[in-house]
Amino acid sequence: MPTLTWIGKDKVVNHHHDVPFRVLEQQYTFGEADSFNRIIHGDNLEALKALLPYYEGRIKCIYIDPPYNTGNENWVYNDNVSDPKLKRWLGKVVGKESEDLTRHDKWLCMMYPRLVLLHRLLADDGAIFVSIDDNEQASLKLMMDEIWGLGNFIGSIVWQKKYGPANDAKYFSETHEYCLCYAKNKSPWRPNLIPREESQLEAFKNPDNDLRGIWRASDLSAKTYSASTDYDIIGPKGDIFYPPKSRSWIVSRERYNQLLEDNRITFGANGKGRPMQKKFLSEVKDGITIQTWWDRNFAADNKIAKYEIKDIFPDNPFDTPKPTKLLERIIQIATGPNDIILDSFAGSGTTAHAVLNLNKQDGGNRQFILVEMEDYAETITAERVRRVMDGYSAKEGTGGGFAYYELGPALFTDDNLLNETVPLPRIREYIWYSETRTPLPTTRLPETGEGSESPHFLGKLFDTAYYFYYEPDQLTTLDYDFLPTIQTPAEQYVVYADNCLIAREWLQQRHIIFKKIPRDISRF
Secondary structure, three states, X not given: OOOOOOOOHHHHOOHHHHOOOEEEEEEEEEEOOOOOOEEXXXXXXXXXXXXXXXXXXXXXXXXXXXXXOOOOOOOEOOOOOOOHHHHHHHOOEOOOOOOOOOHHHHHHHHHHHHHHHHHHHEEEEEEEEEEEOOXXXXXXXXXXXXXXXXXXXXXXXXXXOOOOOOOOOOOOOOOEEEEEEEEOOOOOOOOOOEOOOOOOOOOOEOOOOOOOOOEEEEEOEOOOXXXXXXXXEEOOOOOEEOOOOOOOEOOOHHHHHHHHHOOOEEOOOOOOOOOEEEEEHHHOOOOEOOOOEEOHHHHOOHHHHHHHHXXXXXXXXXXXXXXXXXXXXXXXXXXOOOOEEEEOOOOOOHHHHHHXXXXXXXXXXXXXXXXXXXXXXXXXXXXXXXXXXHEEOXXXXXXXXXXXXXXXXXXXXXXXXXXXXXXXXXXXXXXXXXXHOOOOOOOOOOOOOOOOOOOOEEEEEOOEEEEEOOEOOEOOEEOOOOHHHOOOOOOEEEEEEOEEOOOHHHHHHXXXXXXXXXXXXXXX
């Protein structure tokens, strides 16, 4: 498989391990109190790491619209990598290529660890969609092949971003962008079909005024060969057609004659084209398979997106939004009514807008998680979501609610010791996650209150019970006095404490594992 190399790659391929686990601090809630929708303000690399204890392997659909690295953007990459020279190099604002000849290397350094964390968050039956244009499309494809695996590439969607040509274009008038799609595991993943009543696919037409309605031409040849369906077809103009090399027709000659008599075979407008079968939209029962060409009728375009944002914000504070319909199509084909959708380059909040629209349409309970690092996370991203929920410009509100978060302190200090200023519930959640890679039972994202079932018991998983024996203001010891507090029957026990006064052999015989809490105990 071809591999992609760039300046700084060796420093960032494992950088996600060095990213600190930060606390998510809830600032306020809006709307319905029981909503699990989240908007997070902060560096998306640290935010993605902070989401792992709650959502690793649970996100059904990820959509991101990262910087396209056109040279006209002023995006900043200042992740705290350990290499001093790389840190200084990456910390600069990335501008035009003539000003910064290494901007492509910086873009790859910025994207790689984020994609690794997104891969961990994605569910086994989930998929990721990444919008991009020609500036980095080729590099992105190779990078995602490396992280996701070439075998999990689903396809490259071509989206018509604008309708008419730009006559001031120096070379070609660009009218499209890409959206790369990868599955976590391609074998079980299947896109949902688009309901036929919603389809606006231009492939369905009715050039011959067939009374059965609009139709599209479908290939009459099979991908495999069978001698029983290898025969010649004579067209209306006397042309003779054979199946393509190493193929045969998908139907027998008898069945072909029945289709021909029923006016279900077309030879094109001039009667000299290859034979194709007519597939009528009225006969599509389950839905229509999605195509890789998404025109403006199917998924809207940038002009429509600007009208949308101006309708929400009359002063139009965001220059490059994506249209809501584009996100609705992605969510429509990649999720069910109760799935979680993540957008870690949230921008103006289009993804949340699309989720709320679809939930209102079908009564679903999809959840969104947005991450935005810029200062407008509150004034634009969250504000748009509020207006969509409440209603705007005579549009009825969708309802719903969300919680708004800021990134808080790291769980560990620079010396890898426990940061004891972090609230105890957050520490417990992290300890449980580090052991089980699952969310702590009966907990939600950070709010208030402990909510645990006993002072030190974390939970039980796969017949292992976990205890976090921690007191902020005193040392804790695993000794014979502590053992009676263990009440949960299990085959194995994991106990965190500051000290242990029981012999290791005695603990091993009783399937008890002691783990030392990594904190500074010198003050005690």
